[in-house]
Amino acid sequence: MAVLEGLAQIPSAFPLLVAVLVLVFVYLHSTGVSKAEKANTPPGPKPLPVLGNLLLLNLKKPYDSLCELSKKYGSIFTLYFGPKKVVVLAGYKTVKEALVNHAEEFGDRDVAPLFQYLNNNHGIIFSNGENWKEMRRFALTNLRNFGMGKRKGEEKIIEEAQHLMRVFESFKGVPFDTTQSVNYAVSNIICTIVYGSRFEYDDARFKAMVNRTNENIRLVGSTSVQLHSMFPWMKALLTTIPHVIKNVRDNLRDIDSCVNNVRETLNPQDSRCFVDSFLINQQNKEKLEQNAGLFNEKNLRFCVGNLFAAGTDTTGTTIRWGLLLMAKYPHIQGRVHEEIDRVIGGRQPLVEDRKSLPYTDAVIHEIQRIANIVPLNLPHITSRDVHFQGFFIEKGTPVIPLLTSVLRDESEWAKPYTFHPEHFLDDQGRFVRREAFLPFSAGRRACLGESLARMELFLFFTSLLQRFRFTAPPGVSEDELDLTPVLGLTLNPSPHKLCAVGRS
């Protein structure tokens, strides 16, 4: 059905017919790997010409369909998204073994045609090779220097949580949609690291950047963009694609303007933020023997854009899932309140309090597990031929290390489909780490903002819960609060309103 909805955007059937015939021809005449290797390819359902296995997928919940298919075909199987052959890795053990023990072979990014066109191997998320390595290394160092895991970062998050709580307070317990204010708060953490300053929540340019970014993350996971990845010739026929491109271009224009503001006050002796550091590297390029050319304007724009996009939607969405889950399960919220009141009282929660708040910590982990916000992971591709778990996977094969199947692995979690903070507690009520907790993925492509995100989730969540009780709007029962996610590249809660009732 979802496929048909996507196709409904196509104005005329004729170009489609021609393209389908060309594809059938190419499909029937294409030859793959040798017979012996082919016999060793991971198993999977028989594909139809052109459509491949699309009819087996619910494109509105592809991650659920893939989990179902893994029950039939095993933890490593082949699937055809249209004509595109993909290998799916399912379950904690297989995903971990591939991404960690075969990090090199499974560590490249599969860049969809839309991002090849837009990014042209710049930035971090959608690049490979030397460019990726250098930009990732540089971004990690600078995230550490300007925030992640440091006292300075903690202060920035605490300050931003105060701004967010003032907005929540202004609703005086009346139901409101948490989306924008939470996203603006989280985005400001990245902006402080990247540009050295935050924005007011009513700054028109800032709001437009955050809103366009979130819209694109939703659109990139939509059926029409998925169709475009399988059938790139459809670009001219799908109206979503120009919309995504326009959003990216508008954001790049605004990034240029923010970068230029930083550039005007640059002092090479005093690096204040990520952009300063990048510009200083650019100026010193004769001193850098290797990779000097990589510190170019395009990489600057796309690194900033990547950090902004990856750092805003993900953390903001997780916090919103957390507040919704607290309203849905008031008895769990009550235990969090009790622990915060008992251990911290009225003072500001700090990162070092985490170890004294095992229940709250377990709740935050369980929110991430059940929210499963990057359900398909970001797509990987094999960088060389791989022999893995007795199968042969050719170089250049797109791979989905399916995070849903890890976070809901029935052999790892006592209650995979239930919100159950006890997954992270021992029988003494102490916090326990769980190996299968991989919302940030693993291996060389693992989320590079993990430490920052974990610090943000802890400080925003405890600060908000210390101050407020979150409830369903009057007249709506907890049972009626809907946990059905909205499909995008990340999974967002369905539109909803909550009441933030002051606790003092």
Ligand code: HEM
């Ligand atoms: C709850 C919050 C977050 C979650 C669940 C999350 C999850 C992920 C996942 C699943 C990936 C793909 C890993 C892979 O391909 O195997 C990823 C990549 C990435 N994340 Fe995050 N992320 C979060 C927050 C952040 C933040 C705050 C930042 C920025 C500071 C960030 C920056 C990135 C970048 C740059 C990549 C691309 C890494 C690469 O391609 O080498 N993320 N993230």
